[in-house]
Amino acid sequence: MQPDRHQQGAAVEDSVLTRIGQAIMLHRAGDREEARNRLTELWDEIGPHGDAFHRCTLAHYMADTQDDPKDELDWDLKALAAAEGYVTERAADTGAALGATSVADGPGPRHPLIALRAFFPSLHLSLATDYAGLDRLADARAQLLRARASANALADGEYRQGLREAIERLESRIDGEAGRS
Template sequence: MEERREAVSEDGVLTRIGQAIMLHRAGDREEARNRLSALWHEIGPQGDAFHRCALAHYMADTQDDPQDELDWDLRALEAAEGFVTERRPSTVPAAGESGVAAAPEGSPGPRHHPLVALRAFFPSLHLNIAADYAALDRPADARAQLLRARASVNALADGEYRQGLRDAIHRLELQLGGAAGRTP
């Protein structure tokens, strides 16, 4: 019975993150930010890494200040990297197994094991951080993150999600090239 309650609780966190995302997409940025903030405090710094990554990833999008957005994106990356490096290979599901967590928006397939979903987050996380650095007029940092985004997008399966990320990486590269006075 305890396992069932824990699984429901974890699914509840993802549901609440999803509800806040829907509020944000519907135009209620402040309420989305308030709900995500409350959930962030509820989860805490020792909470589930997948939840912290997903929450911080979407919390960044609700920020008004570019530095705050960067701070949240860096929290998301830190949670993802910590989760991936701490996982033992024996805990990764075999091919064809499914787990409990949803992959990032637009990524292919049904729900995946959190490790698979977090790995799918990396290109988007690095791209978002690159965009944050660009907004803060830190082009060298932005380019470094774009290199990481490009490397991690190549690890994804072919599909719409991967292509969309590649296109976004290319657009930001062009923007940074123009901003630095280089020709794209």
């Protein structure tokens, strides 16, 4: 029996996420260059009009493999743009399909829309870190506000608490740097 188109599409999507995960493991094991090479190859395969969830995830982790802080910022901005575009598209699609039902009433917790919404605090925190590293403290503070607001929208738990602590650490660092200026 042949798999249907939906099953084939899911297998392709799973293989993309698997390959992203493999590159992340390489990076965490210390092979930054090979991780960057694999993510670059996969980015080229996905293309600018590929799945926004994949582009967001890949760009977010690609940022971590960069040597130049400006390149890291560029990749984090690509990740945020893909996430925002995905949420906007899906919210419109879900609203049209469900009538007055909100997005929160739609997909389950494993749906990419929910995953990306949970990803926003991390995306904004990464951007805040990038901006702070480039001595763009006003931009860093603006991203910290967005990170805090999106973290506050998450359910209580370890992930939310870890984000809050990271936000506070970066905020303290930025305040310390501003005080020395």
